[in-house]
Amino acid sequence: MKHVFLFLLVLSLSSYSWGKWAVGEINTLEDWVFLTRFCFLSDKGTLRFEFEYPVEYGPQNILLYFDTKDQWPAVYKTDKSCIDKVEVAAIERGQRLRLEPRPLTGSTPVPLPTYIDCAYKTINNQNMVVCDDGRYFKSARERWWYIAISRCQEANYTALPVGIKLKYKIHMTNGAVGDYLHREYSADEFYILPIDIAFLIVYVVLCVLTVVCAVLLRNRQLWHTTYKMYMVSVKLWTFYLFLMCIAYGTYGNDGNGDKLQFIKSFARAFEAISIMVFLLMLILVGKGYTITRGKLSNVSTVKISVFMTLYTITYVVIFIWEAIIFDPGLVLYLYESPPGYALIAMRIIGYLWFCYSIFFTLKHYPEKRTFYYPLFVFYTLWFWAGPIVILVASNAIALWSREKTVVGVENFVSFCGHVFFLILTRPSAANKNFPYHVRTTQIGIMENVPHHMSQGEEGSFTPGVAYAVSNPMMGSSSGPDLTNLFVTSRTKSMSEQGEKSETSFNNNYSNGNGSVHNSQPPEYTTFPSPSAPPPVYMELFQARNSIAE
Template sequence: GKGIDLKYSVKLTNGHSFWTEHFSADEFGILETNLFFLILFALMLVLSIDFAVILQKRQMLHTTYKMFMVCVALEVFGLLMLCVAIGTYASDGIGNNGLKLIGNMSIKLDFIAELLFLLLLLLLGGFTITRGHLSHMGTIKMSVFVTVFVIDIILFVYEYVLFDPGLVLYVYESPAGYGLIGLRLTAWMWFTYGIIFTLKRYPEKNKFYYPLYGIYTIWFFAVPIMVLVATFAIPRFMRRKVVNGLQRCIDFVAYSFFLALMRPQAANKNFPYHVRTSQIGAVISVSGGKTVANFPHSVYAEAPAPTNHAVFDIFTV
């Protein structure tokens, strides 16, 4: 007789909950975590915009704060795209190719946000706080650092496309990830050098730089420590979601602390800026054929400011 013509489909699920049905065990909780931090970062973005309006009115909206706002905006946009992509997949277990591409783009946005935040911390060694622009050598060093970082990101994207996803559970479990960790530690050494050098010349800025250095030293080392713990202490089926949650938490705390340091309130004794954006050109001079971009010492210096420098008030318009 004739064979039986059958058509069938097999649907393998993890329960019937929207949050688990189409996800493997190592992905449980990732969508909820990302949604939670999306809300937190969105609130932070709103607050940072409010601070920016106040700083703009006081002519204190410097480039470094604008960079911070871009970092937060990238985090929000990246998390939003990632949540949409994962949420679509959660609804049917298939997802949409266009949204998958958007989800992959969100990973790149995470890297861009991290790069900008690293650059921001490196620039805080003096730029817009004690000097008007970077030195020639500083610009070269910054360019080299950015180039190496971008190359490492390209390598990661290459691995992400070609490597077996079953072998690479999260971003730092790959050669490109190890490269990112190395760059992070290199950036910390540069960060340390910049702050030590700046404090020697502007000791009155210690109320800003001491907490900045203490907290962000922890931030620089948090990811390498997290990777070590994840590699040797966390089971494989939990590693991806745990690392995702820790990474989001570490970044949120880092951004929150920076925003707290920058809040434009008279009670904030850590506020770093003392030269208005409209005064930067006036305090940059040329001496011996070289541009001198160092700012005068701030009005809240612990030691008396030199008499030949102008005095700038911080919180009056």
């Protein structure tokens, strides 16, 4: 729990505001500084601002750049001088705004579009320039606009003090008052809230279905650890969507960008954990865990632990990288960084391990091909969908539509992965792909099943496979005893067994030759009929008492 809290705390560090409101104070020796960015709609984008700075730090300019190659990329992170950067912002297009009162008649003429509503005021016994004005944006399409402040030193002018000192409050909107789905959002965030709400509703239904299937599996003593991991992944993703709906819902109401980023950071933590749990579950299923074997070797356990630890560290480094190194002056995708590409590599390694595990599981237990063939085909697409989405988003999707497109695709890919596993494991008579055929409460006695037994027709076993697990009473050198993971809480069937244990014992040994007459096992819980009948629980308890004596 302590590690989960640390993970969430690290993610919260990535909260920085580039949304509707940008409020802050600048005090630097630089002569050109980036303030904020926003994706405005054509004819609907509005910019309201308030600026305040000491008179001795004037004059200053507000510069508005858009996202074409000859604009923002031509000035940001380049070796151009301050004056050269200012010249890129065209006066005739209203990209250069002068933060000082309009000059008096007869003074040096300055083009009209550069003036905004400014005045000299005395604040706390200090002469200040205070500006309060706004602008509308018109363009052929949605555009990212970047706002910078400049105070260039001309060759024949040596102003003191040097640098920029400024307080600012910038309000950026994309719609009329009352337009809840557009006004407060950057154009690249449009429809994220409806997308998240739609998937949240679908995932709530999916959670209900997983619980219904879990109850059926539990009643038949087939509720294995891998299915529990699947349920955890589904519920974590549902909670992630719930937090995202809260984040964007409150943002649409008050436009608080800091609150949005803070809640999104916690939501993405649950998203990352859900992905890692589901990936771990797929690798374990590929190795036959809870399907053809009941425990893992020490080597496999160590390998899986190391892999998942590295995967977790990679996720943490991505969010730390975003909080500390990512430049808000660039429109970057979360995975557009060395840790992001490392995460792609880890996912590909997980896929190769998944393929390797399935290959050897089918080699030893070919009877499970009805389950593993569709599992392999579909989750091959699922594994590769993640890296493909990351690469396409980083290189092919337009910057003004990237975020909403990626959100929709990622939710769809996750939903398909969760739904398909539910279909494969649904406890239905029509499901020929059902993987679980050993009760959670009878793993201990499966040592007596010969390793040449296998599942045949529905309700019977034929030579070929055994549930690979050691007797928990005898110990094993092949790995840690994980059989307790399969012991569910007292189910209805276990309670009935306790109430009728004596009757069942007498009925099973009613014949003189000791033949066993058991009732049919529950549906999908078929067992082999070996040459020597396996002992019942009563015999196991008697054996332990005799040893103790």
